Amino acid sequence: MNEQRRLNYAFAVGRVKALEKYLLPQKLFIEALEAAALEDSLKIIYEAGHWSEEMIQARKPEDIDNLSHREMEKVDRLVAELVESEVLSFYQARKNLRDLWLKAQKTGYPFLVNYARHRLDLANIKTFLRFHYRGESADKLEKNLLPGGHIEPRLFKMACGQPWADLHPLLMKTDYGWLWEKSLLALEERNTFIVMEREIENFLIRLWRQAKEITFGPEPVLAYAMARLHEIELVRLIIIGRMLHLPAEMIRERLSETYV
Secondary structure (H helix, E strand, O other): OOHHHHHOOHHHHHHHHHHHOOOOOHHHHHHHHHOOOHHHHHHHHHHHOOOOOHHHHOOOHHHHHHHHHHHHHHHHHHHHHHOOHHHHHHHHOOOOHHHHHHHHHHHOOHHHHHHHHHHHHHHHHHHHHHHHHHOOOHHHHHHHOOOOOOOOHHHHHHHOOOOHHHHOOOOOOOOOHHHHHHHHHHHHHHOOOHHHHHHHHHHHHHHHHHHHHOOOOHHHHHHHHHHHHHHHHHHHHHHHHHHOOOOHHHHHHHOOOOOO
């Protein structure tokens, strides 16, 4: 890796480090969830974070959706301003997993390649568990698995059709052991995918935290961007959940970790 290429990110990293201080910790989301009234939840988030006054004026889910969309667009513009073209292409491909690994390789940054491979693994885990839960065939499963991750897709095909109890050792010695175990138990005991979705989010946010150790480069910039996008989704979860009068415990179970 060209050292000058990384040094070119000195300004960009300094800028996102300044923005990181506005990111919200998980305990603040819990405080917003447990607040007496919706207005209190909105005020807690507005005063602690980096949000416009539209936050405290929101009264309908559409208000939060519109605000969230504008905030996400701000993140996209920031990334476009701070990173080189190959890295921007990677960032823009984050929802298209079939392209993500190729885009990551083109950047030349090992952290981004590793992230892409983990995303592919997590997508395959999700696909396997959903197909297994529905009793789908191994051939149908194979057609929906993605290559390029750390785990060979054939491992999932071979496990297709096994009893739930026999699946526990399958990934226990991989980076996904904790996620895998908790997801299986939730499916076996409560028939819910909520735990799996939450633990996947937790895994990815922990991965991006590691980018803090990188002094210069696009990784800390993208880590902030992903953290901010994740925060926006958590705000939507808490506030819209409260607006719809969903049980607090239902919302809490979906609440994943935060970057700070």
